[in-house]
Amino acid sequence: MNYCSHCGSARLVLKVPAGDCLPRYVCEDCHTIYYQNPKIVTGCIPEWEDKILLCKRAIEPRYGLWTLPAGFMENKETLEQAAKRETWEEAKANVNQLSLYTVFSLPHISQVYIMFRASLGDLTFAPGYESLEVQLFTQDEIPWENLAFPVIHRTLTYYFQDRAKGEFSLHLEQIVPA
Amino acid sequence: MNYCSHCGSARLVLKVPAGDCLPRYVCEDCHTIYYQNPKIVTGCIPEWEDKILLCKRAIEPRYGLWTLPAGFMENKETLEQAAKRETWEEAKANVNQLSLYTVFSLPHISQVYIMFRASLGDLTFAPGYESLEVQLFTQDEIPWENLAFPVIHRTLTYYFQDRAKGEFSLHLEQIVPA
Numbered sequence: 580m581n582y583c584s585h586c587g588s589a590r591l592v593l594k595v596p597a598g599d600c601l602p603r604y605v606c607e608d609c610h611t612i613y614y615q616n617p618k619i620v621t622g623c624i625p626e627w628e629d630k631i632l633l634c635k636r637a638i639e640p641r642y643g644l645w646t647l648p649a650g651f652m653e654n655k656e657t658l659e660q661a662a663k664r665e666t667w668e669e670a671k672a673n674v675n676q677l678s679l680y681t682v683f684s685l686p687h688i689s690q691v692y693i694m695f696r697a698s699l700g701d702l703t704f705a706p707g708y709e710s711l712e713v714q715l716f717t718q719d720e721i722p723w724e725n726l727a728f729p730v731i732h733r734t735l736t737y738y739f740q741d742r743a744k745g746e747f748s749l750h751l752e753q754i755v756p757a
Numbered sequence: 758m759n760y761c762s763h764c765g766s767a768r769l770v771l772k773v774p775a776g777d778c779l780p781r782y783v784c785e786d787c788h789t790i791y792y793q794n795p796k797i798v799t800g801c802i803p804e805w806e807d808k809i810l811l812c813k814r815a816i817e818p819r820y821g822l823w824t825l826p827a828g829f830m831e832n833k834e835t836l837e838q839a840a841k842r843e844t845w846e847e848a849k850a851n852v853n854q855l856s857l858y859t860v861f862s863l864p865h866i867s868q869v870y871i872m873f874r875a876s877l878g879d880l881t882f883a884p885g886y887e888s889l890e891v892q893l894f895t896q897d898e899i900p901w902e903n904l905a906f907p908v909i910h911r912t913l914t915y916y917f918q919d920r921a922k923g924e925f926s927l928h929l930e931q932i933v934p935a
Contacts, residue, residue: 657862684835
């Protein structure tokens with residue numbers, strides 16, 4: 580951040596505003612304070628019989644690796660709307676019966692991942708703009724060595740553990756780099 | 758947003774970037790794209806015997822009304838760290854045994870409220886910088902007519918309903934203005 584986006588001043592300083600505890604960018608001219616906060620990534624584990632739907636990424640980071648359909652929640656939407664929208668955008672799949680499954684804090688990248696289990700409405704799916712391929716996988720077929728992110732690995736590990744136990748429970752935890 | 762915070766240009770336009778679905782502020786000079794995403798508000802329902810701890814707000818909005826200790830999650834922290842920090846900042850109270858209780862989308866203000874039930878470690882509490890008073894309330898004493906926000910009203914309503922049933926379950930829903 581080099582310039583105040585409100586008044587255009589270059590007199591931005593990093594300082595702790597009065598009554599605050601953390602340094603923020605503050606404009607010395609118009610006194611605007613800039614807060615930076617974690618972003619929510621949300622998406623689905625789309626289920627069809629004993630399979631789940633994964634997307635092969637067509638974008639960086641992790642081009643060519645497999646992931647669950649998920650992305651940044653947008654302003655003015657609910658978590659479920661965002662998860663369904665991302666599933667549509669990346670996999671051209673319609674899901675329903677969303678059930679909250681994971682709430683993972685990733686403090687090193689200031690993200691919170693909130694993932695839902697969801698039912699695929701039918702077998703209509705196709706790569707969206709950010710995907711090279713979209714494919715259903717049984718547990719044995721999951722490309723464990725070619726998953727895009729540790730958080731996806733963790734999510735799928737819990738998923739198949741829970742499924743084997745016959746009971747899905749909410750997972751709340753912190754994911755840190757290995 | 759009037760100026761590009763990267764290069765200082767005033768040539769910001771609101772447009773849908775290639776491959777995107779929503780309009781963003783884009784700098785016509787340096788091509789930086791500005792994304793705006795929902796913020797997470799997190800905090801606690803601090804429990805002590807049959808009472809819970811509320812804070813009377815010393816800041817706008819809703820100066821002088823009662824609320825649960827909660828605030829914006831910061832970069833580089835986990836949800837639990839943020840909820841404990843806010844409880845400390847606003848009520849000078851230490852809580853432990855956090856249990857995820859609500860995940861509420863507030864799309865009209867682009868916020869997601871994530872609240873935890875938590876145990877007060879002891880009876881040490883006091884108003885922080887953003888509070889006028891901090892006080893324990895039994896169910897009968899809750900100032901229902903003087904709660905700061907609808908989301909707090911909803912949270913406390915569920916809390917006492919669940920407590921009466923003897924079982925607390927996670928609540929996931931959307932809160933819209935009345």
